[in-house]
Amino acid sequence: xxxxxxxPDWEYASAxxxxxxxxxxxxxxxxxxxxxxxxxxxYFATTSPSTGRKLSEVAEGSKKDVDTAVKAARAAYxxxxxxxxxxxxxxxxxxxxxxIQERAREFAIIETMDxxxxxRESRDIDxxxxxxxxxxxxxxxxxxxxxxPNMPAKSLGVAGQVIxxxxxxxxxxxxxxxxxxxxxxxVLKPAETTPLTALKLAEVIADAGLxxxxxxxxxxxxxxxxxxxxxPDVDKVAFTGSTGVGKLIQESVxxxxxxxxxxLGGKAANIILEDAPIDQAVEGVVNGIxxxxxxxxxxxxxxxxxxNIYDEVMWKLKQRMDTLVIGDPLDKNTDVGAINSKEQLRTxxxxxxxxxxxxxxxxxxxxxLPTKGNWCPPTVFTNVxxxxxxxKEEIFGPVLAVQTFRTVSEVIEKxxxxxxxxxxxxxxxxxSRLFQxxxxxxxxxxxxxxxxxxxxTSPFGGFKESGYGREGGLHGLGAYLDLPL
Amino acid sequence: MKTGNRACVTGDxxxxxxxVDHVGIVERAERFTTRSIKSxxxxxxxxxxxNMIDLTTLEGADTPNKVRQLCYKAEHLHDSxxxxxxxxxxxxxxxxxxxxxxxxxxxxxxxxxxxxxxFPSGHTTLKSKLEExxxxxxxxxxxxxxxxxxxxxxxxxxxxxxxxxxxxxEACGDARLKVILETGELATLDNVRRASDIAIHxxxxxxxxxxxxxxSAATIPITLVMLLAIRDHYAKTGKMVGMKPAGxxxxxxxxxxxxxxxxxxxxxxxxxxxxFRFGASSLANDVLMQVAKLxxxxxxxAHYFSKD
Numbered sequence: 001x002x003x004x005x006x007x008p009d010w011e012y013a014s015a016x017x018x019x020x021x022x023x024x025x026x027x028x029x030x031x032x033x034x035x036x037x038x039x040x041x042x043y044f045a046t047t048s049p050s051t052g053r054k055l056s057e058v059a060e061g062s063k064k065d066v067d068t069a070v071k072a073a074r075a076a077y078x079x080x081x082x083x084x085x086x087x088x089x090x091x092x093x094x095x096x097x098x099x100i101q102e103r104a105r106e107f108a109i110i111e112t113m114d115x116x117x118x119x120r121e122s123r124d125i126d127x128x129x130x131x132x133x134x135x136x137x138x139x140x141x142x143x144x145x146x147x148x149p150n151m152p153a154k155s156l157g158v159a160g161q162v163i164x165x166x167x168x169x170x171x172x173x174x175x176x177x178x179x180x181x182x183x184x185x186x187v188l189k190p191a192e193t194t195p196l197t198a199l200k201l202a203e204v205i206a207d208a209g210l211x212x213x214x215x216x217x218x219x220x221x222x223x224x225x226x227x228x229x230x231x232p233d234v235d236k237v238a239f240t241g242s243t244g245v246g247k248l249i250q251e252s253v254x255x256x257x258x259x260x261x262x263x264l265g266g267k268a269a270n271i272i273l274e275d276a277p278i279d280q281a282v283e284g285v286v287n288g289i290x291x292x293x294x295x296x297x298x299x300x301x302x303x304x305x306x307x308n309i310y311d312e313v314m315w316k317l318k319q320r321m322d323t324l325v326i327g328d329p330l331d332k333n334t335d336v337g338a339i340n341s342k343e344q345l346r347t348x349x350x351x352x353x354x355x356x357x358x359x360x361x362x363x364x365x366x367x368x369l370p371t372k373g374n375w376c377p378p379t380v381f382t383n384v385x386x387x388x389x390x391x392k393e394e395i396f397g398p399v400l401a402v403q404t405f406r407t408v409s410e411v412i413e414k415x416x417x418x419x420x421x422x423x424x425x426x427x428x429x430x431x432s433r434l435f436q437x438x439x440x441x442x443x444x445x446x447x448x449x450x451x452x453x454x455x456x457t458s459p460f461g462g463f464k465e466s467g468y469g470r471e472g473g474l475h476g477l478g479a480y481l482d483l484p485l
Numbered sequence: 486m487k488t489g490n491r492a493c494v495t496g497d498x499x500x501x502x503x504x505v506d507h508v509g510i511v512e513r514a515e516r517f518t519t520r521s522i523k524s525x526x527x528x529x530x531x532x533x534x535x536n537m538i539d540l541t542t543l544e545g546a547d548t549p550n551k552v553r554q555l556c557y558k559a560e561h562l563h564d565s566x567x568x569x570x571x572x573x574x575x576x577x578x579x580x581x582x583x584x585x586x587x588x589x590x591x592x593x594x595x596x597x598x599x600x601x602x603x604f605p606s607g608h609t610t611l612k613s614k615l616e617e618x619x620x621x622x623x624x625x626x627x628x629x630x631x632x633x634x635x636x637x638x639x640x641x642x643x644x645x646x647x648x649x650x651x652x653x654x655e656a657c658g659d660a661r662l663k664v665i666l667e668t669g670e671l672a673t674l675d676n677v678r679r680a681s682d683i684a685i686h687x688x689x690x691x692x693x694x695x696x697x698x699x700x701s702a703a704t705i706p707i708t709l710v711m712l713l714a715i716r717d718h719y720a721k722t723g724k725m726v727g728m729k730p731a732g733x734x735x736x737x738x739x740x741x742x743x744x745x746x747x748x749x750x751x752x753x754x755x756x757x758x759x760x761f762r763f764g765a766s767s768l769a770n771d772v773l774m775q776v777a778k779l780x781x782x783x784x785x786x787a788h789y790f791s792k793d
Binding site: 012015124284332333429449 | 503504505506508509510512513519520521522523524525526527529530533713720744748749753756
């Protein structure tokens with residue numbers, strides 16, 4: 001809003017986090033407590049999306065590698081982990097949680113180098129939350145009979161877990177912690193663009209003295225993931241990723257005796273009603289869509305504003321966007337980091353082009369983007385139609401589509417008019433109306449006067465094509481047990 | 486020439502001040518504190534902080550000599566470091582305004598601010614408040630820091646509070662008026678917002694958080710609510726209003742976080758002592774210690790800096 005300048009610019013000097021961390025030149029699979037070279041001897045590079053620089057190379061998992069890992073997990077399940085008392089399991093999981101806390105800074109830096117998200121987020125959100133998931137689930141390990149009264153808390157066996165690139169370390173924790181607490185063993189595959197922190201977690205698991213084979217980490221791309229999902233000796237499949245891949249998994253497990261949870265895409269509605277605290281709502285909109293460059297399945301990518309406050313919301317939103325710092329993710333002042341991969345950047349750019357072509361008005365704050373790496377400025381589209389592609393499809397980038405509405409019933413109908421149903425947000429100062437609207441939204445998580453809040457005690461998951469099953473909380477534990485429900 | 490903000494009839498109903506979500510404000514406030522201020526930004530920021538300080542002494546035990554010393558310090562913060570600014574103002578009780586004017590003369594860069602309206606409680610008649618204000622101005626005060634009638638405000642008598650501020654503003658003449666909300670007594674952020682709106686519409690040139698005389702003083706969330714009121718007023722009318730957090734800000738790092746908040750909420754045009762002040766007594770020495778450290782590379786002991 002600075003129209004006249006009477007004072008000199010007071011810009012933030014760069015405040016980079018140091019990168020003195022240990023990243024090996026090459027990583028093998030972590031199977032049966034040891035680092036195992038891939039059977040096909042193939043490796044692939046993992047690069048930093050903010051500089052394009054190669055950070056390391058990791059093993060390409062073949063069917064044979066996956067089979068070795070599943071066999072190790074089965075042996076560990078039958079031999080030790082499946083028989084161990086909950087109290088003993090809990091001790092190991094607590095130990096993992098503490099070791100993560102001790103090395104939190106290192107993991108945050110590597111997460112940011114490998115994935116492109118701002119260090120502020122990996123330091124303040126991803127890594128502490130990951131440790132909390134281990135702490136939370138460790139506490140349940142010896143209390144499962146109280147978590148599910150009058151039901152035998154029987155573990156499933158070997159869990160095959162495939163996780164995405166947007167929250168690499170957090171998703172690994174999110175998947176591994178409940179599996180271990182309930183007595184299952186694990187074969188996990190991190191995403192091909194962000195494998196490093198999962199491999200660092202393997203170091204923690206080794207340091208925690210977890211029995212060999214309880215957690216196995218195999219790296220690779222889609223085919224490696226498919227090999228895990230399709231392996232006949234995997235009892236439980238947990239997948240977080242795109243709806244497209246989720247549907248393939250659904251097909252491939254048909255007829256197999258596998259428990260499945262799928263956490264897929266979203267196109268969340270963020271709704272601002274006329275009496276909302278507007279500045280805080282705008283802050284929530286920014287956190288809802290520009291958090292982690294919009295690479296968030298529950299991102300608030302559709303904004304609905306009541307028409308009589310539209311002008312105020314938009315100028316406040318644009319002003320807030322102008323203060324976002326975009327650039328080097330390792331700088332402690334960066335708010336929006338690098339797009340995770342070239343491929344994803346192409347996808348986002350394609351959608352932005354579609355939006356412009358479709359006649360919507362685009363706004364992007366003026367910012368100097370670095371010349372190397374993958375970058376997209378925070379983007380907002382106004383004058384968007386409910387039927388336009390940018391309002392319908394998941395973009396998975398920092399792109400917000402804004403629509404207005406007049407009545408509450410109108411916005412509920414529009415918000416629910418989507419194949420997705422992962423999350424939603426409502427901003428309103430009046431308690432009764434807040435509950436009226438939140439109750440009418442078809443979404444697994446609905447936030448009131450906040451957005452993108454996560455907690456290990458709270459179940460998370462979707463409706464419709466956003467998947468099924470819940471992770472986190474008691475629901476998340478139940479997904480790893482054979483409960484007579 | 487009459488300067489600054491004027492009372493205006495806007496048709497605003499202060500019962501309808503916009504709502505404030507406490508959780509959201511606190512979260513946003515925390516984001517400012519994660520900004521990392523380094524090297525040249527830090528040095529420039531520290532200089533700005535010094536230049537925005539209302540160097541304050543408001544004690545029953547104040548003496549003319551203490552006020553003279555304070556005035557000297559305001560103009561000579563630490564002469565062994567070259568290029569330091571003066572503070573924005575000295576802030577004293579009304580009986581010491583004359584002393585301060587004699588000490589500073591008529592051409593000082595340092596303004597004289599005087600608390601008035603029976604600071605800190607405000608418990609007296611409007612007549613007495615206006616008399617005190619006029620006397621302070623005629624004794625040479627450039628700025629008046631008034632307190633609002635919190636009792637009237639909390640009982641919902643918003644018109645009374647508005648009229649009282651407008652009357653004091655009139656009594657100020659050309660002196661700029663800072664309106665102290667004493668946010669520590671207002672209980673909710675909704676009340677802070679409402680009181681800010683009243684003070685701005687009634688003609689306050691600055692809104693100020695606290696007297697510094699009760700335990701709960703300026704905080705980042707409370708200041709943010711007040712800055713947002715200023716910003717909304719500016720967006721509506723194009724008129725700038727100043728902000729002065731007071732009390733509880735004694736460390737450089739915290740002061741820099743306030744500057745970050747002003748920059749990201751109002752824009753850089755507010756980053757001058759015409760529009761932003763710190764009401765503080767011990768902050769200056771902590772900033773001086775940081776500046777000396779930046780200059781020399783090591784910290785000096787506290788006894789190298791004058792205690793006033």
